[in-house]
Amino acid sequence: MNAKFINPFLVAVDSILKQFGVADIRRGAVAVKDEMVIEQDVTTFVGIVGDLRGNVAYCFSTETAKKLASAMMMGMPVPELDEMSRSAIAELANVITGHAASNLAEEQVKVDITPPSMIVGEEIFMVLSSVRTLIVTFETALGPVEVHICLEV
Amino acid sequence: MDSRLITPYIESTVQIIRQMTGIEVTELSDPAPGSGELSAYGVTSVITFAGTIKGRLIIDFQPELALQIIKNLMGEENPPLRDRLMLGCIAEINNIIAGDANTLLNNQYGLGLRLAPPMVVTGGKMMLASSKVESVTVFGRTGYGDFKLNIAFQGGLAS
Numbered sequence: 456m457n458a459k460f461i462n463p464f465l466v467a468v469d470s471i472l473k474q475f476g477v478a479d480i481r482r483g484a485v486a487v488k489d490e491m492v493i494e495q496d497v498t499t500f501v502g503i504v505g506d507l508r509g510n511v512a513y514c515f516s517t518e519t520a521k522k523l524a525s526a527m528m529m530g531m532p533v534p535e536l537d538e539m540s541r542s543a544i545a546e547l548a549n550v551i552t553g554h555a556a557s558n559l560a561e562e563q564v565k566v567d568i569t570p571p572s573m574i575v576g577e578e579i580f581m582v583l584s585s586v587r588t589l590i591v592t593f594e595t596a597l598g599p600v601e602v603h604i605c606l607e608v
Numbered sequence: 609m610d611s612r613l614i615t616p617y618i619e620s621t622v623q624i625i626r627q628m629t630g631i632e633v634t635e636l637s638d639p640a641p642g643s644g645e646l647s648a649y650g651v652t653s654v655i656t657f658a659g660t661i662k663g664r665l666i667i668d669f670q671p672e673l674a675l676q677i678i679k680n681l682m683g684e685e686n687p688p689l690r691d692r693l694m695l696g697c698i699a700e701i702n703n704i705i706a707g708d709a710n711t712l713l714n715n716q717y718g719l720g721l722r723l724a725p726p727m728v729v730t731g732g733k734m735m736l737a738s739s740k741v742e743s744v745t746v747f748g749r750t751g752y753g754d755f756k757l758n759i760a761f762q763g764g765l766a767s
Contacts, residue, residue, distance in 0.1 A: 570740070
């Protein structure tokens with residue numbers, strides 16, 4: 456995987472979370488896995504088509520998801536991950552990936568993104584892509600945010 | 609939602625499941641409009657696509673039906689469900705169904721839809737949510753278990 460394709464995503468995560476007022480964002484551990492197995496409670500993902508093809512997933516714990524949803528809704532309290540906050544979290548993935556797509560366009564890489572989907576559940580086992588996945592964990596004041604990037608390049 | 613966008617997915621599903629696994633769909637409900645949310649049966653595959661409009665197809669199988677499909681496809685007697693290859697089968701079926709239906713829509717209406725890679729997930733009490741989409745759900749039944757199709761689009765066809 457080429458850093459040219461990965462960096463736009465990482466920059467987008469950083470800048471969008473900052474825009475929503477998330478503090479202390481640090482880029483943490485980086486891992487590469489052959490398959491994508493997700494152990495977090497909440498996963499939201501967006502597909503990518505065009506010059507690149509793949510999926511990007513953002514995973515967090517329920518607690519972090521609630522705080523993120525609250526941050527997105529102007530600090531409205533989110534005691535439960537209800538329909539409204541679930542949709543907010545899906546939208547977060549949409550905004551971040553959309554931003555990444557425009558970052559990529561500056562590098563002359565044309566991509567389009569697909570509608571975001573969000574999954575919550577128990578003991579989830581998920582296969583997101585059959586290609587290598589790069590996982591970058593962002594440590595934030597609201598808890599860790601895992602970004603899984605799998606691109607077929 | 610526009611039935612011209614929905615029918616190809618329903619027809620492809622019935623046809624591809626029959627062709628690839630020999631399983632007949634015995635009952636099929638009328639498309640019912642839903643919100644962007646779906647509570648899942650247990651083995652769920654999601655594929656998204658984008659072109660001049662964007663959309664998503666979810667096929668959600670009861671675990672028994674998913675296992676039977678895997679059995680018929682892979683010839684495994686007792687396939688494990690929480691296995692990358694076995695679940696990959698379900699994703700692939702979704703890929704073929706969506707690919708088939710999208711080709712039809714692209715040829716007919718010039719939508720230029722392209723598929724993102726399919727994903728598949730299994731687990732308990734799963735809930736799938738989406739933002740800003742309009743969706744319909746179709747319930748289907750086979751001799752081995754039930755399934756659900758959820759078809760969602762952002763935007764529609766020019767009339």
